[in-house]
Amino acid sequence: MRYAQRRLTCDQAGTKLFAATRLSLTLLCALVSSCFAHANPAHNPVQEYVLWYRNYDSPAIYALVTLALEKTPEYGEFRIIRSQELSQGRALRELGRGGTRMVDIANVATSAEREQFLTPVPVPVDGGLLGFRVCVVMPESLSLFEGIHSLDDLRERGVRIGQGDHWPDTPILRNNEIPVITHSRYEILFGMLRKHRFDCFARGVSEVINDLQMENDPEMTIEPNLVLAYPMPSYLFVGPEDQVTAHRLQLGMERAIRDGSFGVFLEQYYGAAVANLNLDKRTIIVLDNPFLSEESGSIGRDTLNNLRWRIELLRD
Template sequence: MYTFILITRRLWPLCALLACLQLLPAAAAASDTEASAGREYILWYRNFDNPAIRNLVELALRKTPEYGAYRIVRSEELSQGRALRELGNTKSRILDIANVATSEERELFLNAIPVPVDGGLLGFRVCLVLPENLSRFDGITSLDDMRKRGISIGQGAHWPDTPILEANGLSVITHTRYEILFGMLRNRRFDCFARGVSEVMFDLQHNKADDLAIEPNILLAYAMPSYLFVSPSDHETAQRLELGLERAILDGSFAVYLRNWFGNAVASLGLDRRSVITLENPYLSEDSGYVGRHTLENLKRRVELLTVEQ
């Protein structure tokens, strides 16, 4: 067992979290009938369909039995932009929890649980490409090389990656639906579908993308922690998730989760053999910027920890 702790400076100490539990308003307590049925948490469908994220939410809820029974259900299919708008609407109950990459804007209008759900891997990106286009990437080792080759990148219209890539001078083609981007790549609308290290293997397994290839030599790297978010008015769910993750970090189960769900992907993608192309992310809050920089600075150690005993 090893220690793999990623706690931001904003994350409360455990004693403070426990003290907060004593201050929950009486109105938040469920009736006996509601308690026996359990709280229903509506998880954004993209996260629900991803077993790694669904298991992390399950881990956090399981670590906090004092909040009562629970059930995780799948939301309706919403684009990321609409999902976040609904989450920010305090009168909406279309969904309760979403995991997305953070930005300063998102942390202002949503309630963030500031623990990187994948250990910071979302900001490490590889290119999903057409096999016949692999030669376009030969010899690329820098951001300037990518610009000179005119490499275009596909991303979601509402993803925070899009302005990051554009701010670094790269051409970005977008669509509001994640699923559509695979077809756009096949139709040569762009050259590289940049996918997170923690995402790309899931893509190949579950999105019928076995006709596509993972470019083997480049790793795009930028500070972009991925958090769980809840409604700004749903303080109880935020407290439960944060406490659950804090307990999982302290007892080592979060480290086990990271290794089990992402260790094979990190090892199979050969991150230690790739040319790392570092991009600036000007859109993070001070605290998330600190977390992101720490992640970038410790890439080698992170890879070693995640691939141990694989």
């Protein structure tokens, strides 16, 4: 596995990143008032970074990448560029090839396979919320979800879930014996939902509000009673040989965690979503994810348990 490292040993880096992840989760639930540290940038040529278009269009991910780059002024000035509209699978293939510059940075859910051919920065960008999934549905399908309280109920009801061909969620759901309907393009999946090709478009708690704002369809709604939960950290990824960008992003993330600005980011972009989705009033259905590397599995389980514990506290 290729992890971005500076002058830390592997063990030191793993320990530090794991501690940083725990800190990020604590910060998720508390508004931390601190300012960005703006240092004078080095007089280097402006470095352009091509960010996958779906991340570029996401206010949260764009802000996070900007934050990490701003925290590392010694690497020089930067400009973030929107990539072509590539499917997730195509974007990761281009990232893995290197040298094409079609994509330099992408934020996606991790898997053992992805960590083998790309370089991850192993800090969950949203505090682990991507692994908490709610259902975007059409109003006429809401009755299908009534009375579901367990994974067995979900299976017996025959709920079909829509996901991307290349998304890590797809094998996770199928491994848990849930029917999955797929397409290679994220945008097409909304049209498939309208045509009732499936019943639930499962979207992460950290992304669903922005999704619906972008789609701008008043008919679509969020099912109010269920959360599908599985360990699935979401990382920033770069190409396998692009160690300079990996180092910069990791250093920027670590600095943001230490000075509190990462906590401000989490609260600003995800705090309202967590509150508006009423997670404490939903039934949590936990699924197994056997497709993570050992380290990401540990991080994923820790974030999942931490978030479940916080939701339980809200119920008291």
